[in-house]
Amino acid sequence: EAQVTQNPRYLITVTGKKLTVTCSQNMNHEYMSWYRQDPGLGLRQIYYSMNVEVTDKGDVPEGYKVSRKEKRNFPLILESPSPNQTSLYFCASSQTAGLPSYEQYFGPGTRLTVT
Amino acid sequence: ILNVEQSPQSLHVQEGDSTNFTCSFPSSNFYALHWYRWETAKSPEALFVMTLNGDEKKKGRISATLNTKEGYSYLYIKGSQPEDSATYLCASTDSWGKFQFGAGTQVVVTP
Numbered sequence: 001e002a003q004v005t006q007n008p009r010y011l012i013t014v015t016g017k018k019l020t021v022t023c024s025q026n027m028n029h030e031y032m033s034w035y036r037q038d039p040g041l042g043l044r045q046i047y048y049s050m051n052v053e054v055t056d057k058g059d060v061p062e063g064y065k066v067s068r069k070e071k072r073n074f075p076l077i078l079e080s081p082s083p084n085q086t087s088l089y090f091c092a093s094s095q096t097a098g099l100p101s102y103e104q105y106f107g108p109g110t111r112l113t114v115t
Numbered sequence: 116i117l118n119v120e121q122s123p124q125s126l127h128v129q130e131g132d133s134t135n136f137t138c139s140f141p142s143s144n145f146y147a148l149h150w151y152r153w154e155t156a157k158s159p160e161a162l163f164v165m166t167l168n169g170d171e172k173k174k175g176r177i178s179a180t181l182n183t184k185e186g187y188s189y190l191y192i193k194g195s196q197p198e199d200s201a202t203y204l205c206a207s208t209d210s211w212g213k214f215q216f217g218a219g220t221q222v223v224v225t226p
Contacts, residue, residue: 031212033212033214035214035216040218041218042119042204042216042217042218042219043159043204043206043214043216044216045213045214045215045216048212048213048214050211050212056211056212056213058213058214059213059215090158090159101146101147101149101164101166101208102164103149103161103164104149104151104159104161104214105161106158106159106160107158108158109158
């Protein structure tokens with residue numbers, strides 16, 4: 001089954017404790033992206049990757065890191081989480097980001113709480 | 116600050132009625148406009164991707180139009196059904212792969 005998977009789905013952690021949220025897709029997609037969703041603000045893009053070893057900042061990259069060493073995986077790293085990073089996180093992938101523009105497939109989401 | 120704006124924020128529709136709502140976006144550096152449907156406790160699912168001025172897309176009772184010159188897109192739901200209840204998100208993307216989403220229009224269809 002074609003899908004985007006994220007782990008963990010739920011996480012409660014403490015300020016400053018490094019964590020990684022994994023994202024994997026099995027559709028051989030070139031483009032992958034991370035979003036956070038906060039009430040009233042819609043989805044905001046954190047980082048995106050056009051292909052392996054190519055990553056770029058979205059609108060809200062501060063406090064996050066990403067890497068794209070393999071096509072299928074795009075982990076999101078919070079080196080020192082803070083309470084303002086409490087949010088619902090979505091990973092998404094699409095065939096490419098170039099013409100034509102393809103729809104994104106979203107993972108199930110990761111609800112992160114930082115205390 | 117959201118450059119992509121959706122209105123209204125929410126709307127209530129009687130079953131069987133038709134409705135529409137708007138997504139406005141900056142026309143500069145525009146590449147494509149995406150519409151997604153997001154049901155509670157699920158993930159957003161793609162409805163349409165449009166790139167050309169005047170594009171119209173249709174999927175069942177839902178359709179969308181695109182005006183890139185003035186920077187807006189409409190989503191239409193014909194003969195709304197309770198299963199159409201969801202938040203509808205639009206997103207504008209540039210040629211570099213950067214996406215900007217609107218805050219969404221929440222649609223509630225009452226029987």
